Amino acid sequence: MKQERVNEEQLQPYWPLVKEMTAGREVTWLNGQKLHTYDADLPITIEDMKEAHARLRRFAPFLAHVFPETKEAGGVIESPFMEIPSMKEYLEKKHGTILEGGLYLKADHLLPVAGSVKARGGMYEVLKYAENIAMQHNLLLTEEDYSKLATDEMKTFFSNYSLAVGSTGNLGLSIGMTGAALGFQTTVHMSADAKEWKKKRLRDKGVTVIEYEEDYSQAVEEGRRMSARTKNSFFIDDEHSKELFVGYSTAALRLQKQLQEQQIIIDENHPLIVYLPCGVGGAPGGIFAGLKRVFGEHVYGFFAEPVQAPCMLLGLLTGLHDQIAVQDVGIDLRTEADGLAVGRPSSFVGKAVAPHLDGIFTVSDDKLFVYLHQMNELEGERLEPSALAGMEGPVRAKMSGWLDKQFTSSQRQNAIHLVWSTGGSLVPEKEMSAMIKKGKQLQS
């Protein structure tokens, strides 16, 4: 499905911003299309989210069994919510500004099994598929103890089915690990950006990894084609999947509980502002839609993209969604933020978030590394480059004038700025120290 290059005339109205983007400069875009009817047209309901939450609960005994690292949490795949005051101080100093309110991190880099935000969507979709086919064959009841899915008998049953997915790395890791644990024949189609260690980790688990020299969209396209030719094969479609989206959205119910536990109130006088790294859009879109369902008009959201991969920004800005790719305007997709190295956004997600999102900003790769180093130094958290895209969000919200325009001074004082850290805990030590070193050098 190769599209024609978009012509310049179509881009004319957006030219000033697009020109900044193609010149490799960072931009901050505020969404003029935002509506104030907060829950209009979201593709998921609170019931969808609760149903997904209940399904994940049913699977918890199975997950605790096959992934020992989840045993202590009883098979619940969740991450900490923490305040990062030293990072806040650093950002204020670096940018010469004062950030009112608190700076927090949703530490999805610590999600077990996949080590990234993809644990939420990817695992959920595979588990739901497994549940469906097991039930269709009368091999499972919702009331049963799902640890029975870990038996050899069930693994043999699932080995008659195939799973496939296209990925820049992390989604493949999430789906591959879960698929292999259930016994599915799993194939991951990896784009050129995917890191070597991610491929190795999967192959070690018996997952078939097919490598492409092209970008993510190409890997997805090939994967979809091959899967369609394979009997009993299910293709997990990152660009269109509602199940992935629902899986991501459950993060909102979990966060709500964590906020309650720490007695943090979200209401008109205590706005929640989230900063989410965005690739094709599924993870940030699903999380943000879930947050909208839970916190309504009191939650605000920005997506963050690399300067070299601003696909969602280009899609939303022009309204062309997946009919435009960053390569069409001469942006080359060369970014170290492999999780975000996507040239064409999901139109499903773009259309879903367009009326709700507050803005999108882009960040240079160099800054991602500097923040990577600082997060390690100041907060002791090890994140991969993609996971740092949102870190400058509160600064952008402030410096663009958005914060002052949106809120009163007391609302700003009470604001919860939440940066979503989306991956990094499984990065091998050697690679991590090299990245930390790079960030340290870039800073000086």
Ligand SMILES: *Cc1c(COP(=O)(O)O)cnc(C)c1O
């Ligand atoms: C995939 C990914 C994202 C973004 O998710 P999309 O669904 O592609 O938008 C962000 N950070 C990391 C580390 C990722 O792997």
